[in-house]
Amino acid sequence: MNVPFLDFTRLAAKEREVMLAAFERVHASGRYILGAEVEAFEAGFAAFAGAPHAVGCASGTDALTLALRALGVLPGDDVLTVSMTCAPTATAIVNAGARPVFVDVDPVSLTMDPDRLGEALTPRTRAVLPVHLYGRPAPMEAISAFARERGLLVVEDCAQAHGARLAGRNVGSYGDAAAWSFYPTKNLGALGDGGLVTVRERSVAGRLRRLRMYGYTARNDAVETGFNSRLDELQAAILRVRLARLAEGNRRRSCLAARYDAALAGLPGFEPPPRPAPGAEPCHHLYVVRSARRDALRERLLGRGIGSDVHYPVAVHQQPAFSAFPRGPLPATERAVAEVLSLPLYPGLSDAEAEAVAAAVREETTALAG
Numbered sequence: 001m002n003v004p005f006l007d008f009t010r011l012a013a014k015e016r017e018v019m020l021a022a023f024e025r026v027h028a029s030g031r032y033i034l035g036a037e038v039e040a041f042e043a044g045f046a047a048f049a050g051a052p053h054a055v056g057c058a059s060g061t062d063a064l065t066l067a068l069r070a071l072g073v074l075p076g077d078d079v080l081t082v083s084m085t086c087a088p089t090a091t092a093i094v095n096a097g098a099r100p101v102f103v104d105v106d107p108v109s110l111t112m113d114p115d116r117l118g119e120a121l122t123p124r125t126r127a128v129l130p131v132h133l134y135g136r137p138a139p140m141e142a143i144s145a146f147a148r149e150r151g152l153l154v155v156e157d158c159a160q161a162h163g164a165r166l167a168g169r170n171v172g173s174y175g176d177a178a179a180w181s182f183y184p185t186k187n188l189g190a191l192g193d194g195g196l197v198t199v200r201e202r203s204v205a206g207r208l209r210r211l212r213m214y215g216y217t218a219r220n221d222a223v224e225t226g227f228n229s230r231l232d233e234l235q236a237a238i239l240r241v242r243l244a245r246l247a248e249g250n251r252r253r254s255c256l257a258a259r260y261d262a263a264l265a266g267l268p269g270f271e272p273p274p275r276p277a278p279g280a281e282p283c284h285h286l287y288v289v290r291s292a293r294r295d296a297l298r299e300r301l302l303g304r305g306i307g308s309d310v311h312y313p314v315a316v317h318q319q320p321a322f323s324a325f326p327r328g329p330l331p332a333t334e335r336a337v338a339e340v341l342s343l344p345l346y347p348g349l350s351d352a353e354a355e356a357v358a359a360a361v362r363e364e365t366t367a368l369a370g
């Protein structure tokens with residue numbers, strides 16, 4: 001059985017009518033930038049995330065940059081973050097004028113290790129930026145406590161975590177701000193780029209609205225230099241349709257993940273998926289397993305028609321643009337990037353496909369071990 005890693009066309013067929021209606025509504029409205037659709041989506045997303053304010057913008061990368069800028073991070077400041085993520089997490093810090101300082105992840109959960117934060121502090125540290133990787137919440141209680149004791153800001157990278165919860169609270173509600181991506185592959189994806197920042201403080205929300213639109217308080221009144229980082233009306237209308245179906249999609253992801261968990265348990269030579277922090281309820285953005293023979297396993301799966309992907313084959317600090325930024329030892333990160341393998345996981349995947357993937361993983365892992 002051929003199983004693609006991701007197949008958007010399955011969803012396209014199911015949502016055709018509602019998407020066309022959303023398109024027609026925007027087209028007929030004559031308003032294409034920052035209008036009623038963006039406002040309605042922001043309100044809907046704020047309610048979903050349990051956040052007082054939500055401000056849409058052009059991408060998840062911009063959401064992180066805008067959040068840092070709006071909270072007052074300045075050029076020359078340091079931001080503690082992880083290298084076990086994709087480059088935009090660190091790019092956004094640089095775009096805000098600050099410097100990423102990389103700390104290692106916990107070897108089991110693959111999220112920021114709060115015990116590594118102390119040794120990474122510098123005199124210019126202003127903020128901590130953890131990532132809820134693969135939809136698994138980072139240990140926010142420990143991270144927030146660390147930040148609070150030292151007067152640091154906390155910005156959560158929620159690009160992969162729409163609907164994840166920790167200790168009964170939504171991710172994004174722990175930090176001073178949280179950044180969300182609506183890149184098409186995300187649990188809540190647009191038909192293009194989109195992003196959003198959720199924040200607690202009304203004044204920060206106001207500054208975010210200003211920064212996303214040239215620094216304007218009113219038309220032709222730029223009180224600071226900003227960006228052009230707006231969420232389109234069309235993407236907002238599409239995201240409203242998909243937000244209404246997000247919980248259902250997340251439930252399906254959770255069923256598929258449980259199926260994989262059961263089918264892959266106890267496989268020799270094969271590590272179970274990274275375990276989330278205690279009390280975490282992941283939203284199963286990606287189903288990631290680990291194998292010391294990752295590349296060979298991936299090749300063998302491909303030979304059987306099973307798609308997979310690697311998130312991420314290189315850590316951020318191993319990429320040329322980021323190799324000169326400060327970092328402590330990153331052994332857990334460097335080991336993880338050599339071993340992680342993402343299996344197909346999306347709401348349109350059938351039970352039979354998930355069973356076929358799991359059976360192929362079992363057989364090929366056993367063959368590689370033998």
Ligand SMILES: Cc1ncc(COP(=O)(O)O)c(C=O)c1O
Nearest residue numbers: 059060061088089159181182183
């Ligand atoms: C963890 C993480 N942070 C940031 C981003 C950046 O989001 P975007 O592609 O919308 O700019 C992504 C997604 O691509 C991501 O997965």
